[in-house]
Amino acid sequence: MRKSWWKILAAVLLIYTFAAGFLIKVPYIGNLKETIRNLFFHVPMWFGQIILLTTSLVYSILYLRKPDLRYDIFAACFAKTGILMGILGLITGAIWATYTWGEPWSNDPKQIGVAIALLIYFAYLVLRNAIPDIDKRAKIGAVYNIFAYFIYLPLIMILPRLVESLHPGGKGVSGNPGLNGADLDATMRLVFWPAVIGWTLLGTWITTLNIRLYLIRDKNLINAK
Amino acid sequence: MTKTIFALLKKDLLLELRQQHSFYGILLYVASTIFVLYLSINNPEGEVWNGLFWIIQLFVCVNAVAKSFLQESRGRMLYFYTISGAKAFIIAKLIYNIILMLLMSLLSLGLFFILLKNPLSNTLLFTGIVCLGGISLSLVFTLLAAIAAKAQQNAALMAIMGFPLIIPQLLLLIRLSKAAFGEVFRESALLQLSFLIVGLDIMVIALSIILFPFLWKD
Numbered sequence: 001m002r003k004s005w006w007k008i009l010a011a012v013l014l015i016y017t018f019a020a021g022f023l024i025k026v027p028y029i030g031n032l033k034e035t036i037r038n039l040f041f042h043v044p045m046w047f048g049q050i051i052l053l054t055t056s057l058v059y060s061i062l063y064l065r066k067p068d069l070r071y072d073i074f075a076a077c078f079a080k081t082g083i084l085m086g087i088l089g090l091i092t093g094a095i096w097a098t099y100t101w102g103e104p105w106s107n108d109p110k111q112i113g114v115a116i117a118l119l120i121y122f123a124y125l126v127l128r129n130a131i132p133d134i135d136k137r138a139k140i141g142a143v144y145n146i147f148a149y150f151i152y153l154p155l156i157m158i159l160p161r162l163v164e165s166l167h168p169g170g171k172g173v174s175g176n177p178g179l180n181g182a183d184l185d186a187t188m189r190l191v192f193w194p195a196v197i198g199w200t201l202l203g204t205w206i207t208t209l210n211i212r213l214y215l216i217r218d219k220n221l222i223n224a225k
Numbered sequence: 226m227t228k229t230i231f232a233l234l235k236k237d238l239l240l241e242l243r244q245q246h247s248f249y250g251i252l253l254y255v256a257s258t259i260f261v262l263y264l265s266i267n268n269p270e271g272e273v274w275n276g277l278f279w280i281i282q283l284f285v286c287v288n289a290v291a292k293s294f295l296q297e298s299r300g301r302m303l304y305f306y307t308i309s310g311a312k313a314f315i316i317a318k319l320i321y322n323i324i325l326m327l328l329m330s331l332l333s334l335g336l337f338f339i340l341l342k343n344p345l346s347n348t349l350l351f352t353g354i355v356c357l358g359g360i361s362l363s364l365v366f367t368l369l370a371a372i373a374a375k376a377q378q379n380a381a382l383m384a385i386m387g388f389p390l391i392i393p394q395l396l397l398l399i400r401l402s403k404a405a406f407g408e409v410f411r412e413s414a415l416l417q418l419s420f421l422i423v424g425l426d427i428m429v430i431a432l433s434i435i436l437f438p439f440l441w442k443d
Contacts, residue, residue: 119389155393
């Protein structure tokens with residue numbers, strides 16, 4: 001119970017997200033109509049993705065400081081769940097875009113940014129698989145992960161602000177590249193932030209399961225001194 | 226450390242001057258690519274010209290920079306371990322690749338002018354942007370070449386890793402080059418874009434110097 005409280009919290013928060021997200025009264029804004037409810041699913045995916053990828057970065061740095069194979073497994077698993085979140089965010093975004101912008105893909109700078117991000121992290125997985133030696137794979141993977149993260153961050157934080165965008169937070173519009181925080185409706189905020197925490201916790205949960213699998217698979221390697 | 230860097234840089238430049246096959250190899254690569262372009266699209270519009278130019282730069286850079294770590298055999302690396310540190314080594318490689326890429330960029334710009342005409346309204350500005358672009362591309366690909374060389378699967382892996390990572394710089398550069406085609410920018414936008422590219426370059430240099438020591442020895 002003490003160890004699994006956050007899993008219960010994740011489940012509760014997600015049940016709350018789904019229940020409240022579909023039931024509360026939402027403001028009617030332009031052509032958004034009811035699709036605004038997607039905010040509780042699409043945007044938290046991106047928050048979750050960034051948090052998971054940042055966690056992956058931290059473990060990569062830890063690995064370079066102290067070469068423990070466990071850190072490498074952590075970094076890889078968090079990156080994988082980050083990719084999963086990215087794909088889900090892309091799909092929910094495409095569905096949303098179909099109904100508000102008229103087509104699933106309209107070459108919006110943020111859509112391009114996401115496509116690039118996925119390519120970067122797929123390359124990370126390909127790189128890892130290309131190296132048969134375990135220690136070498138861990139080290140080179142960590143180096144690439146750190147390098148990629150610091151190029152990825154400006155890509156999604158700076159570039160979208162410089163150009164016009166259909167998303168909130170483009171050039172000449174207020175807000176950050178994630179969402180226009182200031183004018184988020186008060187009741188929606190009550191659902192939105194729990195949704196962010198809920199989805200992130202779910203991502204972490206998935207990751208820990210994956211990590212346990214790898215720890216068992218490689219237990220001879222990890223314990224061998 | 227400065228002495229080591231200069232020694233390593235001198236060694237790379239001397240090797241280049243004496244062997245010459247890699248320099249002329251890349252030069253021929255540039256020339257034949259641009260000639261193929263000339264045959265397939267004679268006299269392209271400004272925007273097409275701009276896009277093609279930067280894509281060619283990208284491919285030239287992958288080919289030119291990949292060589293810098295490929296040519297170091299295992300035995301020679303063992304020798305380098307004894308005479309220099311990781312930081313001096315990567316700095317020397319960065320400088321060497323910048324020089325090589327600047328040369329290649331300017332040469333391919335010249336070939337573009339000869340074969341595909343000159344649609345620019347401000348040639349000098351574009352030449353400056355090309356230099357900046359050459360530096361940016363070579364910096365990013367230097368560390369990637371080091372990673373790819375360690376993974377022992379060079380050309381393909383470098384493209385897979387490098388192309389997504391270079392897109393931010395490439396987009397900024399293509400955007401910036403439009404100024405040389407007579408597109409009017411807001412007063413501060415041009416400087417802002419240039420500073421952004423320079424900022425990214427500085428970050429890449431810092432990351433290379435921090436991360437390369439981990440790749441240095443197996």
